Amino acid sequence: MLRKAKKIISIACILTFVLPIISYSIDKEEFLKFLIESSYPEASTNNDNSKEEKDKEDKTANNKEKDYIKVHIGEENVPTLNNKSDNKENISVASSEYKNDIRLTKEDPTMLIYHSHAGETYSDSPEGNYHSQNNRDKSVLEVGTLLTEQLSQKGWGVAHSTKYHDYPDFTKSYASSLETVKSMLNNHKNINIAIDLHRDGRDLNTDADMQKENERMTTTYNGEKVAKFFFVVGMKNTNVDEVQELAEDITKFAQSKYPELVLPIVKKQYGKFNQYMAKNHMLIEIGSNGTSSDEAKASVKYVAEILDEYFKQNR
Template identity: 90%
Template sequence: MLRKTKKVISLLCALIFILPTLSYSMDKEEFLKFLIESSYPESSTKDDNSKEEKDKEDKTANKEEDYIKVHIGEENIPTLNSNSNNKENISVASSEYKNDIRITKENPTMLIYHSHSGETYSDSPEGNYHSQNNRDKSVLEVGTLLTEQLSKKGWGIVHSTKYHDYPDFTKSYISSLETVKSMLNNHKSINIAIDLHRDGRDLKTDADIQKEHERMSTTYKGEKVAKFFFVVGMKNPNVDEVKALAEDITKFAQSKYPELVLPIVKRQYGKFNQYMAQNHMLIEIGSNGTSSDEAKASVKYVAEILDEYFKQNR
């Protein structure tokens, strides 16, 4: 009996020392798995432009001043957070996300995704406003809220929370293109796609932050809210349709909430994958000069605009 007791004690002691090591190894393995999965697309790109053209497009897409000036220079490229544990950090319906996807209804008609999934707001400045740690203060959380709001209005939504800007930020649009193609292939009913971002400026001082906050926020009905706008990539083969849609929705938004919507921004250098869906939009809600709460406060207005516009123009 004494011998068996000693064996049990020895086994328990061994487990006490082994389990932390095993746990640590599992964390590393999961991290490596993330890097591998983030580096490979979900579907083929043979029917699109050549890889060289897409690489060129994606690399030049970050050279325009102001729009994403925050990324210019090696010191401003976001770094991968190796201690990230982001799987359970989405506060809106997190249990409904499986493999970074939520589908709210059969035969969904709308896709929401994020080419720059790591974009965060002024209340999460780490990594030059890019992080995987603070999902609740990022465009991903704004996307989950927009998904929830539109779902309550009867829309079937596919929301992807996959990180397309990690581990290689320069290939964000190449990565998100694979997600769009995969979602459209799996859900033929989708005819509306939204690439949801926040605007980005080079904020070096408190004065810069204050100036940007004033530009991209306002007080509406006693609440601080972020402004929003649409971006058009002028290199799209269907640029006339993309531009017409952005202008039409902006006009509709201005008729309802002129204080909240800014004029569309046209980018001569890019496509932003806007040729992929029948109705494809790039929406910027707030910026790195506004807080995540201000961006979330805008979502109910953006959802109302999208809901009413597309129900009227089906």
């Protein structure tokens, strides 16, 4: 009891006297780093690459940074593509093809598509600050469903997970998706390409903000307005050189085919995003909350073409 009392007194002293001194004696950037490292062990700047640290969730979570918006998750819905969309590339996929939130286009897939933030929706679904499970046809899940279909038509065996990893706790999204990735890799040994598919998120408070973001994240090909895409690299991965090299190679390849379609790579200094798990692991952002779901879906045929040609040339 005496030991516990001493410990409590010590903590109280730290909270009362030391923390105020720390907060005033270091600049804002250093204090922010202190808070991140204290709250999210994954983000520590210490060079600790132990197995336990490697298996932890990337708790930095993009919603902690200014350019990522807050979330609200609604109730879950059944996965299906909306075949009433004006997008002619839309392909209807029956919900019966998904068992336990997984669809396999071949018995022995080599590619995995999943969504750490499955609740992300586009500009035509503003519910919950562009995060919901109620408008699935206007969400990143439908973009993943379409990408799965496009790649499977090109001969790829694809496993697509439609699990909501950001529900009920958004801050545990990457811990939850890590378990999905581990399970899929254990059950399907030939998967060596993994795609965590997202859409970018910005604070859009006015119509002018929305218009500016739409202009930033769209272009036109063959008379059709399409959403741009880009790669995100977590710089805390032990294999960061390989992750970055892959993103740079595909970006360069995409620029050679569709120069206006792909944006520069975004590097997150305190992130891992589970990118150490697969040989070829990518975090791809297609469109943003400033683009419509149809604009995002319209770009899928180009993204599928790029990925198909790149990996067939670099097997």
